[in-house]
């Protein structure tokens with residue numbers, strides 16, 4: 001994108017022919033180098049939740065890499081506060097089984113051990129006439145509000161409630177207000193397993209819900225272009241969810257980002273700033289902070305943002321965000337031998353490009369779909385493909401223009 005270009009969108013020059021080798025710096029990108037960063041972040045450091053020591057270690061790693069390429073990176077610290085929760089559910093007898101459970105939102109913290117009693121869908125008449133003092137209720141999802149099921153159980157003396165899904169898979173239910181006793185949800189399959197055990201005899205379970213507040217410091221890692229100007233930003237979040245090591249989400253994006261940084265340091269990086277965002281997983285906090293801290297002049301100088309998030313797993317390149325940018329990159333990708341599709345992130349999903357669009361800066365998200373290990377302990381490095389990291393970096397360089 002030439003700097004005199006008045007259009008707010010990134011401009012990509014047409015490549016000479018669709019079969020030509022990627023122009024200029026793009027061909028210098030190494031998928032293996034990018035993958036090395038994924039291993040360093042997701043395997044050596046591991047899970048990197050916002051404000052954790054691991055997140056800070058990842059920021060240091062990224063800053064060290066950028067320094068080694070010749071940048072003068074700096075940290076942009078900010079305070080974060082968010083709630084966390086740990087839910088455990090175990091069958092203690094007739095055999096020991098650990099089950100996946102998700103606390104209903106607004107469940108209080110607490111621990112309960114007791115005999116399991118099936119109580120239909122949790123209507124008052126579904127509970128045993130003699131009450132269930134000290135016992136744990138097992139009810140099916142559906143028909144009544146979760147809050148009514150749980151208060152009906154508490155009214156007859158239950159110490160906790162397990163709600164099983166009325167369709168396949170797990171779910172995450174919401175209580176209208178904090179309940180008197182802990183309440184968790186399990187999949188339909190696990191619900192049926194528990195009913196199967198109850199058909200054979202008494203079942204004892206232990207359930208605990210622990211909620212807490214994390215308060216601490218997160219940070220963005222920023223490397224400005226050699227002349228300090230940020231006409232374009234390439235970004236990727238480096239934090240992860242607590243549940244897993246975040247190899248694809250989003251060490252993959254950071255691996256590609258660092259490769260872009262290395263290649264742009266060799267030449268062509270004028271006006272391009274590189275930003276690794278902290279605290280994305282708790283609400284895009286790092287990117288919100290980055291845009292909020294821009295002066296009016298800096299904000300006006302910023303013509304586009306390229307976000308790399310989840311670029312190492314999946315079947316298809318997708319492009320989301322500002323229409324002009326999506327169209328331009330889509331139209332040029334054939335020159336790299338790639339065929340991305342314009343897309344929208346599924347309902348409820350978002351990432352850091354949204355913070356820029358919200359601030360009036362055109363932005364594009366480059367990502368792949370679909371990752372079955374998203375936000376799980378299985379989001380590990382062996383599923384990330386170096387070849388895809390290379391393609392992600394090349395697509396991002398294409399978005400930046402010649």
Ligand code: BES
Pocket residue numbers: 249250280281282283284309310345348349350351367368
């Ligand atoms: N990486 C995801 C968003 C995403 C999902 C990108 C699928 C590409 C494909 C991101 O890290 C995420 O989980 N975002 C949260 C953010 C929210 C807490 C503000 C989300 O969308 O739920």
Ligand code: ZN
Pocket residue numbers: 237249250280309310351
């Ligand atoms: Zn992500």
